[in-house]
Amino acid sequence: MKVLISGASIAGPALAYWLTRHGFEVTVVERASGIREGGQAVDFRGEVHLTVLERMGVLDEIRAHQTHGGALDLIDADGRTMVGLPAWFTGGEVEIQRGDLARILYERTRDRAEYVFDDSIASLTETGDGVRVTFERGAPRTFDLVVGADGLHSNVRRLAFGEESRFVRDTGHHVAIFDAPNRLGLSGATRVYSEVGRGVSVAPLDGDAKANVMCVFAGDRPAVHHRDTEGQKRVLAEAMAGMGWHADELLRDLADTPYFYMDSVSVVRMDSWTKGRVALLGDAGYGATFGGMGTGLAVVCAYVLAGELAAARGDHAAAFAAYEREIKKFVTACQRVAGGAGPFFAPKSARALRNRTRTYKVLTAGPLLRVLDKLANKAATSIDLKDYETVPAAS
Numbered sequence: 001m002k003v004l005i006s007g008a009s010i011a012g013p014a015l016a017y018w019l020t021r022h023g024f025e026v027t028v029v030e031r032a033s034g035i036r037e038g039g040q041a042v043d044f045r046g047e048v049h050l051t052v053l054e055r056m057g058v059l060d061e062i063r064a065h066q067t068h069g070g071a072l073d074l075i076d077a078d079g080r081t082m083v084g085l086p087a088w089f090t091g092g093e094v095e096i097q098r099g100d101l102a103r104i105l106y107e108r109t110r111d112r113a114e115y116v117f118d119d120s121i122a123s124l125t126e127t128g129d130g131v132r133v134t135f136e137r138g139a140p141r142t143f144d145l146v147v148g149a150d151g152l153h154s155n156v157r158r159l160a161f162g163e164e165s166r167f168v169r170d171t172g173h174h175v176a177i178f179d180a181p182n183r184l185g186l187s188g189a190t191r192v193y194s195e196v197g198r199g200v201s202v203a204p205l206d207g208d209a210k211a212n213v214m215c216v217f218a219g220d221r222p223a224v225h226h227r228d229t230e231g232q233k234r235v236l237a238e239a240m241a242g243m244g245w246h247a248d249e250l251l252r253d254l255a256d257t258p259y260f261y262m263d264s265v266s267v268v269r270m271d272s273w274t275k276g277r278v279a280l281l282g283d284a285g286y287g288a289t290f291g292g293m294g295t296g297l298a299v300v301c302a303y304v305l306a307g308e309l310a311a312a313r314g315d316h317a318a319a320f321a322a323y324e325r326e327i328k329k330f331v332t333a334c335q336r337v338a339g340g341a342g343p344f345f346a347p348k349s350a351r352a353l354r355n356r357t358r359t360y361k362v363l364t365a366g367p368l369l370r371v372l373d374k375l376a377n378k379a380a381t382s383i384d385l386k387d388y389e390t391v392p393a394a395s
């Protein structure tokens, strides 16, 4: 079977890995001109995430590239630590820079799958036995199945299911991430400084030579397109202007940063993630983006989708039904824990800000942090993984 995957970030290459291993012929089309670097550290937690990474044979490589930070200090305007959150709580079992993970998954699949960069699907037409696909640049082609792994603003979702506004729910927070020189000379824990409606976090990187800066701010979705990087930088600079601690200094590097990512913190809600010969995977279908363990979710669900397709031996309708059934509880649980990240970094009122700091002081003073950690782990492990590896290769 020929499968076209839209999107080469995390979900796309993870699916390409499993599909090619099961004997499918895979093409991945990515709008960007190459694998997109950047982003902050993403963490994997609990035995489900680790089992899938191990079965993919990438766990050791991920461990070799893991960040050794993870601890997080909530600081006041003078830089004094008010609350310290330990690495085991913030970083999961293994934490890696998003860009490093994307590169590892791409390297593992580039020789087994066809990657087409700088292109995007223009139209999808289902015929009796396939999907006729036209592209913005390349010649039309026909595939047996199409999978949208193209993120929160999924193109495949729009073409096959309908407009984004029907499915994407904004939380009222936005997140921007960029790399900068470590001008503040920080080392050790990530520092988080928050004011009402905005927060900045700085994580030292690469032996403290660089810093990964994350800004979170509250507000309606700005009137700027999600691919207009310069416009987004302007919105960010306005949202963070005049902020205390060293925020202004950190934003000075915004213009020259090699990597910049900004998006609204949103949750995708859909009744079904498949339609005919089209399926959605990762953020495209059930993204809980920032704080929703979206990376672990994408990697695990790629394993399930490929496994069910292999097990159904060409019966995509049966495979898609099984995919939805297998991941439903898992997706719901992960989406439920997603809502907390925006309010944590950028509480919307003075009272919420005070309460946040007070709550975490109490949590870190006793055993309650372990309880909170268990809740996050419970969501990350709320799926019974089948062993699809015993399924013989599809022909």
Ligand SMILES: Cc1cc2nc3c(=O)[nH]c(=O)nc-3n(C[C@H](O)[C@H](O)[C@H](O)COP(=O)(O)OP(=O)(O)OC[C@H]3O[C@@H](n4cnc5c(N)ncnc54)[C@H](O)[C@@H]3O)c2cc1C
Binding pocket: 006, 007, 008, 009, 010, 011, 012, 029, 030, 031, 032, 036, 037, 038, 039, 040, 041, 098, 119, 120, 121, 149, 150, 151, 152, 153, 154, 155, 177, 261, 281, 282, 283, 284, 287, 289, 290, 291, 294, 295, 298
């Ligand atoms: C550059 C970048 C930085 C990120 N940084 C962070 C971060 O710091 N923190 C965080 O929590 N999450 C971040 N994310 C999101 C995070 O990667 C996802 O939440 C999670 O890993 C699930 O991944 P995904 O593959 O489903 O979606 P995504 O990672 O969003 O990937 C979608 C991919 O599809 C591509 N694409 C989009 N439209 C089209 C199209 N029309 N045709 C073809 N390809 C298309 C995109 O270029 C991208 O490569 C980032 C995403 C990107 C792309």
